Amino acid sequence: MSKSxxxxxxxxxxxxxxxxxxxxxxxxxxxxxxxxxxxRNVRQALATLAPDASGEIEVVRLDRDARRPTYVHGAVVARFGRPTTEPDGGDAA
Structure with missing residues (x-):
């Protein structure tokens, strides 16, 4: 039996x-x-944006039948976010 x-x-x-x-x-x-x-481009861009920034990569292809350059969008294959840090709460009063 072979794997497809x-x-x-x-x-x-x-x-x-x-x-x-x-x-x-x-x-x-x-x-x-x-x-x-x-x-790499998403990570570099995120480094220059606010801490709440996010990014994604999506599969696309050029729609060769369109009159103007257009992409046919497919699946999102990766999502990125910047880790957020909570301010130090210090001692509770």
Missing amino acids: SPPRVLPDEDFLYSWAARDEERGSCGVTRERGRAA
């Missing part, structure tokens, strides 16, 4: 990764062919 690999979401040549990171006021985004590069 999971079905592909999109053909390899059409895989792109859309990444975005944002906080309440600002954000960054982009598209790349490499998931690792998308993750």
Whole structure:
């Protein structure tokens, strides 16, 4: 009995990764062919944003039938957040 690999979401040549990171006021985004590069870009962007910032990577492909450049959005493959630190409560009175 052989194991079958999971079905592909999109053909390899059409895989792109859309990444975005944002906080309440600002954000960054982009598209790349490499998931690792998308993750690095999200982490770098999060480092410049507010502590409540979050980010995600989504599989996309270019819609070749659209009149204007458009992406067909697929699954979110990763989510990122900045760890928040609670202020030291000190001694309770």
